[in-house]
Amino acid sequence: MSSEHGQNKPPAPTPPGGEQLALIRDTVRKAKVPRAKPRTWRGAALAERLPVARVLVDKGPVHLDKLWDYAVPAELDADARPGVRVRVRFGAGAGNVREGRREGGGLLDGYIVERVAETDYKGPLAAIAQVLSPEPVLSPALLALCRAVADRYAGSLADVLQLAIPPRSARAETASPTPALPPPPRPEPGSWTRYPAGPGFLDALARGGTPRAVWTALPGPHWPTELATVIAATLASGRGALAVLPDGRSAARVDAALTALLGPGRHTLLTADAGPHERYRRWLAVRRGSVRAVVGTRAAMFAPVQDLGLVAIWDDGDSSHSDDNAPRPHARDVLLLRAVQERTGFLAGDLSRTVETAQLLENGWALPLEAGREQVRAAAPLVRTVSDGDLARDPAARAARLPSLGWRALREGLLRGPVLVQVPRRGYVPRLACERCREPARCPHCVGPLEAADADTLRCGWCGRGAHPWHCPSCGGNRLRATVIGARRTAEELGRAFPGMPVRTSGRDHVLDAVPDQPALIVATPGAEPVAEHGYAAALLLDGWALLGRPDLRAGEEALRRWLDAAALVRPQGEGGAVVIVAEPTLSPVQALVRWDPAGFAARELAERAQLGFPPVSRMASVSGPASAVAELLESLELPPDAEVLGPVPVPPAEQGRPRRAGETPAKRGRPEPEEPWERALLRVRPGSGAALAAALKSAQAARLVRREGPPVRVRVDPPDIG
Structure with a gap:
């Protein structure tokens, strides 16, 4: 008879010699925790x-x-x-x-x-x-967007939802929803009249249209108000609007401009600075329809705005728009997906222009929104150049690495107001560049960046091939350089060169939001430049070659973007504003800065990448991890026919770090595993095969996780640092 339901029954006789085994079995049975x-x-x-x-x-x-x-x-x-x-x-x-x-x-x-x-x-x-x-909290539109993002980046839907939906706060859900305010009146064009197509773009939004444009903003303090005007025009049509900015400082400027234009209650600011509870409360107000406009940083790209009429992004080339969490989507691509799925207008605004937005213009998906040359010359400061060779031969540069031209610009500028000095961020150390012309050293086989394997050996960072001997294709030089001086030392040198003048720094440890209209030297790293109350009287951009020499396809584009962001804070040429840049004058990014022509530079950069098969014309993905795991994944991949595998090549120790397996905690790792060298491979496909590449990577990763074989690998679609 069964012993179920708690019936008492004498225990079965123990076989001879089995007392110890029975005791062990009884102990194990009692230790089991019932499920x-x-x-x-x-x-x-x-x-x-x-x-x-x-x-x-x-x-x-x-x-x-x-x-x-x-x-x-x-x-x-x-x-x-x-x-x-x-x-x-x-x-x-x-x-x-x-x-x-x-x-x-x-x-x-x-x-x-x-x-x-x-x-x-x-x-x-x-x-x-x-x-x-x-x-x-999960609407069908948000679910469809997150699924599209997961498929594009070879990630899981759950990971994307963690980025899209903020953590719950029960207290925020108890508040009763407030009714939305009626649509505001159509705003006046204001400074948008400086752009020939500006008033028409606003009119199309106010009438309920879905125009798509790439906006190259004029230098000066007007762009936050202009972006706020675009949002107001969309609200006037009875629809919602969403604007994503790279950081809290720029989002706060647009927030203040929109409040001044429409008053409080019509929009909300979604940033991490608000805290978990307040951010979820604002997010709920958007989902419930109480607020129809959102201004925020990266995470706001998923904001569930009802009846969305416009998605906008400012400064899409900023690395802050790329999420650090899996599957690492980029805000620009997410907003493009939203514009297509939800049939909204689209606006990508910047003082510069990325090759991705240049491609949108080339294929006709969007139209340019830019000012004429007369307006550009009236708004931009005077830009002059000094080469590194001139700096070395200039006796005046010995005091603080300042050429005579830069010295005069600082001295004259300090008589009228604050002066900005931009120094490359600490850590901007290029792998290798030509000592004569500062052109990055690249592989003759795949055009990847060259690295110094040892004192006498050059190796490609993509395909791993050697390059012996090396000669610069631009100037014929055969000497390489890789040094840079940081912002702190520059501030000390400027303090000695201008005794008695206040010197303030703005960088990673402490970022200034604004400075008063008083004579002072402001030394800032790229992206940390504070806004001057009435604009800077002058600016000096040091060590331009260091930005240009970064081992990245985007080195020229990124350098021009950083220079334009700093120079745009300077007063116009008509008010005495002047910018001096220390860089080789013949390089195309430097010439684009002198002419203030980011659109022309982006078009040329896109054409060059098309010839070489580089993104965004092609799609790329990176696979990195222990060498055996990378080899196993590459062998199991069912790649599209046009796929090309570059590498694998060794990964520097600073970029390594074993990914944690699913369900694993540090305590479960136990004895340290023997270290295996890391490698990275790049996968490149032609236009139209990006979805197939992402699907192949996701399928191979899923198969490895099911089998639980080998250590994990890192897969990233559209990596920003391909060299």
Whole structure:
């Protein structure tokens, strides 16, 4: 007779000599922790209508990137709506793990995607354990966007949702939604009249149209107000608007301009500085329709604005727009996906222009929004150049690395107001560049960046081939250089060169937002330049070759963008504003700065990349990790026919770091594993094959995770640092 249901029964006789074995078995049986049995189809009263919920479990690995069926208990029927957060039992004992693998039977958060009447799973279903909140935070439009982002970047939908939906704050959900304000009146064009197509762009938005434009803004302090005017024109049509900016400082400027233009209550600011509770409260106001306009930083690209009419991004070349968390999407690409899926207007604004937005103009997807040459000359400062060779021969430069021209510009500028000195960020150390013309040293085979393997050996950072001997293709030189002086030392030298003059620094450790209109020397790293109250009287851009010599395809584009951002803070030439840059005058980025022609530079850069097969004309992905794991993944990939594999090549120790396996904690690692050299391979495909490349990478990663073979590898689509 069975011993179930607590019946008392004498123990079975122990075989001779088996007392010790019986004791061990009894100890193990008592030590087992009984598992809680989930409610299933057979044991719970279920919802009468649509009793099956398809749940997206908040678990990141790509091999679990699918929907899972759960039973809906009758008591949760009213709250278990599509889009709400739930808790479900996942893994062992859950009753719906179809691969037959046990991932642990704990409770996990998730989202209900839909309710259906039947399931195709043949076994018993686990029931939803809890509805965390009846607030539907995952709309069909947001789900479709996140799925598109996950597919583009070879990531999991759960990872994208963690970026798109902020953590819950129960206190924020208890507040009653406030009704949205009526549409504001159509704004006046204001300074948009400086652009020939500006008033027409505003009129199209105000009438409910969906224009798409790439805006090259004029230098000066007007761009925050101009961006706010674009948002106001969209609100005037009764639709919503979204603007994404690279940092909190620029977002605050647009926030202040929009408040001054429309008053409070019509928009919200979404940045990390607001804190978790306040950020979720503002996010809920947007989702509920109480606020129709959003200004924010990177995470705001997923903001659930209702009836969206415009998506805008400012300074899309800034690295802050690329998320650091998997799958590392770029805000520009996310907004482009939104513009297509939700049929909205699109605006990419910048003082410069990236090759990606230049490509949008070339293929006709967007139209240019720029001023004429007369307006550019009236708004821009005077830009003059000094080469590094002139700096070495100039006796006046010995005091503080200042050429005579720069010395005069600083001295005269300090008589009228603050002066800006831009110094390359600490850590901007190029691998190798020509000592004579500062042209980056590149591989003759694949045009990748050359590195110094040792004192006498040059090696390509992409394909690993040697380059012996090396000669600069631009000037014929055969000597290389890789040094730079930081901002702190520059500030000390300027203090000695201009005794008694205040010297302030702005950089990574302490960033100044603004400086008063008083004579002072402001030494700043790129991207940390504070705004002067009435503009800087002059600016000096030092060590231009250091920015140009970075081992990156974007070196010229990034250098020009940094220079334009700094020079745009200087007063116009008509008011005495002057900029001196220390760089080789013949280089195309320097010439683009002198002419203030970022559009022409981006067009030429795009044409050169098209000839060489570089992004954005092609699509690339990187695979990095232990050498054996990289080789295994590359062997298992089913790549498109036109795919090209570059490398693998060794990865510097500073860029290594073993990824943690799914479910692994530092305590579980135990004894340190023997270190294996890291390698990285680049995969390149032609236009049109990017989706196939991402799908192949995701499939191969999922297969490796299911087999649990070998250490993890890092996969990144569209890496920004391909060299």
